[in-house]
Amino acid sequence: MSLSTVxxxxxxxxxxAEGTPVAVRVPDTDTHLAVADGLLSLLRTTTTEPxxxxxxxxxxxxxxxxxxxxxxxxPGIGKTAALxxxxxxxxxxxxxxxxxxxxxxxxxxxxxVGDDPAVQGVPMAPPxxxxxxxxxxxxxxxxxxxxxxxxxxxxxxxxxxxxxRVGALQLPPGVRIVAAANPxxxxxxxxxxxxxxxxxxxxxxxxxxxxxxxxxxGGVWPRAELPRLAPESLADAVAFxxxxxxxxxxxxxxxxxxxxxxxxxxxxxxxxxxxxxxxLTLLAFGTAASVxxxxxxxxxxxxxxxxxxxxxxxxxxxxxxxDPETLLADPAAAELPERGDLRQATLEAVVAxxxxxxxxxxxxxxxxxxxxxxxxxxxxxxxxxxxxLAAVRRDDWEVPETMDRLAGVVGLARQADRSVERVAAAAAAAxxxxxxxHR
Amino acid sequence: xxxxLAARLHAVKVRPYLADALFALRVVExxxxxxxxxxxxxxxxxxxxxxxxxxxxxxxxxxxxxxxHLLRDHHGxxxxxxxxxxxxxxxxxxxxxxxxxxxxxxLRRNIAADFEINDDIYGDGLPLPAGxxxxxxxxxxxxxxxxxxxxxxxxxxxxxDLAWLDCGSGxxxxxxxxxxxPDGAHGLSRHQQDAVRFRVAEGIKGRPGEAPQGWRRWAxxxxxxxxxxxxxxxxxxxxxxxxxxxxxxxxxxxxxxxxASVPGxxxxxxRRTxxxxxxxxxxxxxxxxxxxxxxxxxxxxxxxAVGGRRDLVSVISCDxxxxxxxxxxxxxxxxxxxxxxxxxxxxxxxxxRSRPRPDVIVALTDGQTPWPSAPPPCRTxxxxxxxxxxxxxxxxxxxVPDTPPSWxxxxxxx
Numbered sequence: 001m002s003l004s005t006v007x008x009x010x011x012x013x014x015x016x017a018e019g020t021p022v023a024v025r026v027p028d029t030d031t032h033l034a035v036a037d038g039l040l041s042l043l044r045t046t047t048t049e050p051x052x053x054x055x056x057x058x059x060x061x062x063x064x065x066x067x068x069x070x071x072x073x074x075p076g077i078g079k080t081a082a083l084x085x086x087x088x089x090x091x092x093x094x095x096x097x098x099x100x101x102x103x104x105x106x107x108x109x110x111x112x113v114g115d116d117p118a119v120q121g122v123p124m125a126p127p128x129x130x131x132x133x134x135x136x137x138x139x140x141x142x143x144x145x146x147x148x149x150x151x152x153x154x155x156x157x158x159x160x161x162x163x164x165r166v167g168a169l170q171l172p173p174g175v176r177i178v179a180a181a182n183p184x185x186x187x188x189x190x191x192x193x194x195x196x197x198x199x200x201x202x203x204x205x206x207x208x209x210x211x212x213x214x215x216x217x218g219g220v221w222p223r224a225e226l227p228r229l230a231p232e233s234l235a236d237a238v239a240f241x242x243x244x245x246x247x248x249x250x251x252x253x254x255x256x257x258x259x260x261x262x263x264x265x266x267x268x269x270x271x272x273x274x275x276x277x278x279x280l281t282l283l284a285f286g287t288a289a290s291v292x293x294x295x296x297x298x299x300x301x302x303x304x305x306x307x308x309x310x311x312x313x314x315x316x317x318x319x320x321x322x323d324p325e326t327l328l329a330d331p332a333a334a335e336l337p338e339r340g341d342l343r344q345a346t347l348e349a350v351v352a353x354x355x356x357x358x359x360x361x362x363x364x365x366x367x368x369x370x371x372x373x374x375x376x377x378x379x380x381x382x383x384x385x386x387x388x389l390a391a392v393r394r395d396d397w398e399v400p401e402t403m404d405r406l407a408g409v410v411g412l413a414r415q416a417d418r419s420v421e422r423v424a425a426a427a428a429a430a431x432x433x434x435x436x437x438h439r
Numbered sequence: 440x441x442x443x444l445a446a447r448l449h450a451v452k453v454r455p456y457l458a459d460a461l462f463a464l465r466v467v468e469x470x471x472x473x474x475x476x477x478x479x480x481x482x483x484x485x486x487x488x489x490x491x492x493x494x495x496x497x498x499x500x501x502x503x504x505x506x507x508h509l510l511r512d513h514h515g516x517x518x519x520x521x522x523x524x525x526x527x528x529x530x531x532x533x534x535x536x537x538x539x540x541x542x543x544x545x546l547r548r549n550i551a552a553d554f555e556i557n558d559d560i561y562g563d564g565l566p567l568p569a570g571x572x573x574x575x576x577x578x579x580x581x582x583x584x585x586x587x588x589x590x591x592x593x594x595x596x597x598x599x600d601l602a603w604l605d606c607g608s609g610x611x612x613x614x615x616x617x618x619x620x621p622d623g624a625h626g627l628s629r630h631q632q633d634a635v636r637f638r639v640a641e642g643i644k645g646r647p648g649e650a651p652q653g654w655r656r657w658a659x660x661x662x663x664x665x666x667x668x669x670x671x672x673x674x675x676x677x678x679x680x681x682x683x684x685x686x687x688x689x690x691x692x693x694x695x696x697x698x699a700s701v702p703g704x705x706x707x708x709x710r711r712t713x714x715x716x717x718x719x720x721x722x723x724x725x726x727x728x729x730x731x732x733x734x735x736x737x738x739x740x741x742x743x744a745v746g747g748r749r750d751l752v753s754v755i756s757c758d759x760x761x762x763x764x765x766x767x768x769x770x771x772x773x774x775x776x777x778x779x780x781x782x783x784x785x786x787x788x789x790x791x792r793s794r795p796r797p798d799v800i801v802a803l804t805d806g807q808t809p810w811p812s813a814p815p816p817c818r819t820x821x822x823x824x825x826x827x828x829x830x831x832x833x834x835x836x837x838x839v840p841d842t843p844p845s846w847x848x849x850x851x852x853x
Contacts, residue, residue: 210522297630310637317634338625340462341635380444380451381462412441416448419495423453423566 046216048085048223053212055204057291058298059178060086061227062202063140065285067278067303068161068177070146070198073206078213079180081221082206083142089223092176093139095129099179100148104156109167124167131169138174147181147193147267154197161200193267195260202278203269203302227289234288241284245276248315255308271304279303279312321346324353331368340381347373347385355392363392364400371402374409382406383413440468443490446498453499453564456642456650460506463635465625471617476607477505478618479514480626481635484607500565504556508610510636511657513552513585518612520548520586548611549604551588558582559653572601582653636661669737671850675820676716676738676801715751717797719786721804722756730824734803734852738822753793757786783808787815803852806843814846821847 062069063086071079080096087094105111109124126134133139143157161179164171179201181193212222249256260270269275282299293313301309321342327334327350337343347370354366366389370382386409393399443466451458464483472484483505490498508514521544553572558581561567574581579588608614619626627635643650643658650658718738720731739752783804788811790800798817805824821843843849 292628294628294630297633307637310634313630314634314638317631339627339631340464341459342463344462378444378466379441380448383448408441412445412448415441415445415495416452419445419449419499420452420564423496423564426566 046219046221048089048221051212051222053209053222054292054294054298055206056082056086056222057227057295058204058302060090061285061289061291061295062204062282062299062302063090063176063178064227064229065281066173066176067281068179068201070193070201070203071178071180071206072183072203073180075182077206077208079206080142080144083140083178083180085221085223087140090140093136094142095133095139096142096144097129098145099143099153099157100145100150102149102153104152107153107156107160107166109169126167126169130166130171133175134169134172137172139176141171141175141177143177143179145181146179151194154194158197158200161197195267195270198267199270199272199275201269202282202299204298205302227285227291229285229288230290237284237288240287241280244283244312244316244319245280248312249276251315252308252311255304255311258308269302269305269309271308275304279309317342318345321349324350327369328353328362328365331365331372334369334372336369336373336376338377340378343373343377344381344384347382348388351385351388351392354389358392358394360394360397363389363397364402367400367402367406371405374406379409379412380416382409383416386410387413440466440490442495443485443498446495447502449495449499450502450565454503456646456654457503457506457510457639459638459642460510460635461502463627463631464506464509467619469617472607473605475501475505476605476615477509477609478615478626479608479612480619480621480623481509481609481632482619482623482626484617496566497568500561500568503560503565504553505606505609507556507560508552508606509632510639510661511552511555511585512636513548513555513610514608514612516585516612517548517552517610520589521612545611545613546601546604547589548585549606550601551585552610553604553606554579554588555583555585559651563651572604672734672737672820672822672852675848675850676799715795715797716753716799716801717790717793718752718754719783719790719800719802719804720754720756721783721786721802721808730852731803734822734824738801738803751795753797755786755789755793757783757789784811787811791815791817802847810844814844819847821849822852823849824852 059069059071059082071083073079084094106127109126111122112125113122114120133141143160146154146157149157159165160171161177164175164177216222255271256276257272258270260268279300282303283296286296286299293316297309297313300312303309304312321337322335324346327336327346336346350366350369354362370386370389374382386406447461451461454461464477464481467482467484468487469484470486470488472486472489474486474489476484478484493501550572554574557571557573561571574583574588579591583591605615608618614620640658640661643654716738718735720735722731735754783802786802787800790797796817799820800815800817801820801822803822803824806821823843
């Protein structure tokens, strides 16, 4: 059978409508296309500019940390374009594999029956893209359309994403993996991600930024730059990340492993020892590259989920608060946080420290801290700590002079109390009046 | 200033769960602000004159009101709404001939945001101020979201009366001349705002008795935005029908079409085994017909979408006893019989006896039923109509129905 018999018969040439000058157009095609090419190449000439872009920074950092990243985003939002630019700026060749059009054997290896399977076994041959990736030794593997891949393909992908194996082939360490998926709301006919696969990724939600799009269409796209890791701070960053994550999980053991229980959380990030390990890595990378808290928040929440991620970040914020003992040692120079809620938390920690080890000198030092807080901020924050500190007092301790300066705070508290009482009295009066009319 | 701080203390005293958010606000005094306003970076702008005229207890209410705008992310939601409905476009500007921040679109969003807040923050220690903006002004129901008010009501009847209303960009997402902007001092970054929201939400969830219904709902949804049940039910049925053992999967029963081009390679082919879906419907008196109708249509549409043939989708109506399985193809007008008490166990048993044996059982119920003690030998999806927690049985008020078992995937409908 020749090849031509397999091929379908060529389609009949379209019959030109009457009066159409067909013959003229053919010789012109070359020049037309050349002009069109010229126009296209002009259109495609864009430049990049360095631009602070949090989601791009987070993506770059996760790619640098060699963690598989999953980009969630509506179709057409520019996930692929962002990756193309990322690969270009990192100098990595980009290999795109559309997961949904492949079969499980494309990822687990194609079994090839040799001469003597009983002796030699059946090798699992890798597909071409994998072989080329290994030959190049480095590259960005982009698994697109992950959420529309069938469950069997997703199962086969588990091994690619985690163990970096395609059939018998081990992907070299220089290969980074990024995947993309459409959120369930827009992928009406998609499968959802199974929790085991979801747990292996750092989930980043890709949204378009109006300014970036407008400027990009104008010819200037943002440029991703590898976060600069400071070589001298690597050891410190690792120690810091370990201290934070271990300290946090020691305090919140229930957050170590929590399978997604409700339907809304399926297919997203959830905490497990594996994803906490990822969070630790990201924390160390973020610290060494000194990225902003915003980027760190995107990454940590993407690794372990919103709730646990936010709790870890709140724990980090608390670590930033000044140590109560330092404040007590030198109240006059105390540096208190500017933000009201953090300031109050700091003052409460100071009072708690005095309460844990009460002696007169510490008690007076705590009053001095409160005075310092009054000098540098608003007075209403002091009411709760001052009341608590007054309760710590022993009978033989004399009231320090500094307390006089807090008289305004007491006045403020009284004013608030009176106003609460007024409202309560008015409400009671209204109730009585209503009962009266009722009767 | 002192009056303002006393008011904040009052607010913290009567709404302790909002303390973190209230204290996180940075006060900026500015004479050009009409009353009191917040920006998207959690700064609170205050007109000294306004503070002087107001009694402390009403100022406390204003504090809670303004912080509610921020906690409920009205700036982000207002901006998204405006962008979707093109109110930032040139139309708004040319029609009114004024700067968009003075425009009608901004005021509309501010009014709708106030509607969402005001119906549940006053009372219980905070006096209801005179002239407060309530949905009842337009004879609208309370308890809706800002977007719903924007969508349903024209709000134009209030425009003249409320032109003074201005809660700042924190309420509607449009910048004001007096605001310090993102680069100004003492703003909260997005991550810090999320952290404050999270602490407040956790505080409300930790002590559920203290906060009113509206705040509890907000706390539940602050970081888990509710998803439409249709999509959740669809995903659950699709996952159940597509899981290994049911529906589409790879098989070696026939060689793949690709095998011809790669001699020596054994390839599986993609075969579709249409899943048989059995819908067990709770027809006891406690489930309304409208609820059942919408859910049933949805299940039928989904099972067709995953490739189930119509004759493979069957419906069993079940109250205390199960009816017969009716194939969906002649069930365009399914007669749902029942109306008495509920025992879904008989429905499950009947479903498992039916031929072809179901790959997926979808139970639509309000959950006021006993459940099978052992998982059935197929995937189970439960579509649950939410019911307020109350005793279902009047003769035995201590009776609490079992929650759906853990082996079923549960989607709350409605």
